[in-house]
Amino acid sequence: MGSGDGGLLKILFKNIDTNYLQTFFSLLHRSLPLNWSFLKTKVFSILGRRGPVCFHKRRKNLVLNLIKSEKVISYVSRVLTMNLLVPKNMxxxxxxxxxxxxxxxxxxxxxxxxxxxxxxxxxxxxxxxxxxxxxxxxxxxxxxxxxxxxxxxxxxxxxxxxxxxxxxxxxxxxxxxxxxxxxxxxxxxxxxxxxxxxxxxxxxxxxxxxxxxxxxxxxxx
Incomplete structure (x- = not known):
């Protein structure tokens, strides 16, 4: 998912915050902890590895259930609210x-x-x-x-x-x-x-x- 996919995500998941969705897909690509490697495999198998364009109703609902799971919401929310002070130009x-x-x-x-x-x-x-x-x-x-x-x-x-x-x-x-x-x-x-x-x-x-x-x-x- 790139930065230009925000509009598409908003259409597909109109009741979910776009920043949250973009972060979710970004985390999938980065395969972070919380079994993200497993989650990535599961989501991409639902997507058919072609991205959200290929969604039909059943696929969308399967991914929606994952996105709205309590553990995933908690994890993505922590990343979104993370306040870092890092060395500049490191x-x-x-x-x-x-x-x-x-x-x-x-x-x-x-x-x-x-x-x-x-x-x-x-x-x-x-x-x-x-x-x-x-x-x-x-x-x-x-x-x-x-x-x-x-x-x-x-x-x-x-x-x-x-x-x-x-x-x-x-x-x-x-x-x-x-x-x-x-x-x-x-x-x-x-x-x-x-x-x-x-x-x-x-x-x-x-x-x-x-x-x-x-x-x-x-x-x-």
């Missing part, structure tokens, strides 16, 4: 240097883990949780920290991550961090990361994705 391109995967000469790095992340890593690797994670005294979402060998993450192999597809939230965020203050999500970045200043300027969508993924993961931990 460029970043990972250099695969693996500096973020452990301690450096001037900074120790704690790789914090949620309970659900520990369970997922354990399931995927076949290792017991205590083989790679240490419980910490924390009443928040982060209840473990990753064990290190020689100051580096146990799952670092040279400069490659052996659990990259299921890497923890703190790894997905790096070199960025976020805090919530006065209903705003404020992003900071690690200025010693060699990837900062390289590559294309990051869009606000990139930071939205990070926040929504964090919301989903921390809620389910």
């Amino acid at each position: 460029r970043f391109e990972c250099q695969r240097c693996a500096r973020c995967c452990g301690d450096t000469s001037h900074r120790g790095r704690n790789l914090l883990l949620t309970k659900s992340e520990v369970e997922e890593i354990s399931e995927k690797t076949g290792l017991s949780p205590l083989a790679f994670a240490t419980p910490i005294s924390n009443k928040g979402a982060y209840q473990y920290k990753m064990k290190k060998r020689g100051g580096k993450c146990l799952f670092l192999d040279g400069k490659a991550c052996r659990i990259y597809d299921i890497r923890p939230l703190v790894c997905r965020f790096y070199p960025f961090s976020v805090c919530k203050k006065d209903n705003k999500y404020i992003f900071n970045f690690a200025d010693d990361c060699p990837g900062i200043g390289l590559g294309e300027v990051l869009s606000e969508e990139v930071f939205e994705d990070l926040v929504t993924e964090a919301q989903f993961k921390l809620k389910t931990s």
Whole structure:
């Protein structure tokens, strides 16, 4: 769905806010959490992969039921009302240097883990949780920290991550961090990361994705 599809969406779903609909279809294309990959497959199978132009009444009603489900409404509404404060004209391109995967000469790095992340890593690797994670005294979402060998993450192999597809939230965020203050999500970045200043300027969508993924993961931990 592009920005020019707003009028068509308004005709097809005249009782639903157009901004909400455009965000819904945008999230489908981006395959965010909340099982969006599954939802995307389901919606596109209804659409026949040709977009809203091919709608007939039955198809429209099927998608309408999905759009109006309580969980989807809650999720899309959070994205629409998200208030971000992000670095302007921020460029970043990972250099695969693996500096973020452990301690450096001037900074120790704690790789914090949620309970659900520990369970997922354990399931995927076949290792017991205590083989790679240490419980910490924390009443928040982060209840473990990753064990290190020689100051580096146990799952670092040279400069490659052996659990990259299921890497923890703190790894997905790096070199960025976020805090919530006065209903705003404020992003900071690690200025010693060699990837900062390289590559294309990051869009606000990139930071939205990070926040929504964090919301989903921390809620389910």
